[in-house]
Amino acid sequence: MGVRTISSEEIRPDQPSAANAVADHLARMILNTMSPGALLPSEAELAERYEVSRLTIREAVKLLAGRGLVELARGRRAMVREPDGSAFADFLTSVLHNDSKGLFDLVEVRMSLEVQSATLAAKRASRAGIAAIESALQGMRDAESAQDEGAEDRFHNFDVGFHEAIALASGNRVLGYLFEAMAAPLRQGIQISRRGHAGRGHTLADTIAAHERILDAIREGNARKAGDAMRFHLKDTESDIRTALSSFAGNPV
């Protein structure tokens, strides 16, 4: 390569394009003054307001849509979206897809965050928060005793809901977002890995019992016990996942 003599390439103009400027301005406006569900002004009006063409407005709005700030639909004005972890979920999914090492990493981090969620939930959960956890658990019980097709899917959904309810009951919004962000790639990764690898090491009843221990600890307000119960449960789950995943180790797609 040789020695770098000049250093004028250091400048990153950060694209001061009109569309970008408008997008940034709109983003600030949305975050500061608008609530989820609110509608942006029409493209024509924005074009007039910013004194640019409608095309520039469109591109700016597309930028925001890519960032997950607004939702677009033909014939309707752009709507401000409820913030959620989906942007990061997309990111994780794309970075980790067909990469079993990445999924191990995800499982590892999830363990830590969920233990923290359970610990905090035991300390802080409101009556409503506990009710939500109970409700998810009851859903699992119902799905277990049901025999119809789709019962297992329902079981899994309530399972995820149980964990999500705990994340929410922690009272820590960041934990909620992170849970959401990790749930999608995890589920997808696990689903992929399970193909042709049906057996689970545990019965549904075992899973329910483990969840009951967690819920009881949270109900008691026993933070340490809740964290331990969650850790124990996830350790178990983790090994299931690992065996499922390992059939793909070094087998990217």
Place this chain on the structure above:
Amino acid sequence: MGVRTISSEEIRPDQPSAANAVADHLARMILNTMSPGALLPSEAELAERYEVSRLTIREAVKLLAGRGLVELARGRRAMVREPDGSAFADFLTSVLHNDSKGLFDLVEVRMSLEVQSATLAAKRASRAGIAAIESALQGMRDAESAQDEGAEDRFHNFDVGFHEAIALASGNRVLGYLFEAMAAPLRQGIQISRRGHAGRGHTLADTIAAHERILDAIREGNARKAGDAMRFHLKDTESDIRTALSSFAGNPV
């Protein structure tokens, strides 16, 4: 208002627009077959390939840019970006901005993740990983003994670099991404809170000593000790942050 009689509004068509379809297809192509730094085909060529107008291509690419998948610059073709946590960082920044409760949440989660990082780093750090941590620490020492203006900024940067190096040394990519994602909003939030609240509870030398204890434990490969040292350090830092933040409690901008 009145009672909802019909229920055909439940359908979310997920915008199967041309621009969206192209964006999704491009995203898959990028993730599956392209590396960071690679250049997308020109807009004209893509327009031809997908049989849509150049405008539609532009909007699709803007969507990808918003998602952080590509980087745009005038006169140059779109470039595939190195994946990083910046999308989630933006999200967190926007959700938590001017909200001290959110920053508390962030600090809380960070504690948990960094303790895990230190624990894992002690178990797995490579020679190079440890060298990176050492280098950051040395930077802190240099900055502390320097007297020039800007030394304190340098110190803080190396401080962040130290923690980042540990997250990377954990060998868990998800931890790396999350660290990145949380660093920006945290720093920003803290900076804001510090305005007019100069005093820190600890000297730079104290901070260095705490970091040395962490590094030593990682070098020894003592996972528990590393985690504890990190927890202890962050508990300290946390209380600094809390006092800084509390001046803003219930004071959203």
Place this chain on the structure above:
DNA sequence: TATTCAAAAGGTATCAGATAAGTTTGGGAG
């Protein structure tokens, strides 16, 4: 021959004007 610099070529950014197609709304028919 090697260096330099300016023009050409290749690209993106933005504009203007139109058409197609989906959504919402308000009035009229039953």
Place this chain on the structure above:
DNA sequence: CTCCCAAACTTATCTGATACCTTTTGAATA
């Protein structure tokens, strides 16, 4: 009062041009 349809509104996409930025090329110069 309810239901349906057309007008008004709005977004999605197309076409064709112009402006401006980057990279490359090629010729003039030292």
